[in-house]
Amino acid sequence: MSARTPAGEPGHAMQARSALVIVDLQVDFLPGGALAVPGGHEVVPLANRLAAAFRNVVLTQDWHPAGHVSFATSHSGRAPFDCIDLPYGPQILWPEHCVQGTPGAGFSAGLQIPHAQLVVRKGHHRAIDSYSAFFEADRTTPTGLSGYLRERGIDTVYLAGLALDFCVSWSAVDAARHGFATHVVDDACRALDVDGSLAQAGAQMADAGVRRLRLADLVG
Ligand code: VGL
């Protein structure tokens, strides 16, 4: 394994207890996609490099049914990026994206992580969005990822992918709150930055004790 050990990380033995979670590197989030994250394509080769240094890799996949509650088209008179109140809280409305089984919901063709062990599909309940890989937006419906990691003896999580201010940060905050030592690899993420969302995500991650590091801290 070629990973350099980040500050405070005891090294090889810890690899068994660490997992890399690569968030939503899907066609619809890349330039030209339905909900493109600026520079999103730049993350794909970085994720490949990062993943090569991890024994345990999990991929997440945004995976919505047609007519999903997060789509602006599901609410008459609403436009993408409007915010509405739903029973579980405020919800930003998005263009239709990552519809189950469509090409846009597929992983980037450039993603080469054959040793990934689990794909977590999220956002599959029509009436609840799910940015986090751990809990849906009602903050109570679990995806099962926490139990999966714990059952495998994993206590440390690294995250990278798209979008930093939504699915990456929500996943990181939930991981930290549920007791995982949590690190976000900043330069292997890109953000949407909708109405101050990036600054807000930074503050929430800091509050939750999420550590931020850079790719070079992990792979030389
Ligand atoms: C995401 C908005 C809607 C993300 C997913 O992957 O960050 N953002 N669905």
Ligand code: ZN
């Ligand atoms: Zn989504």
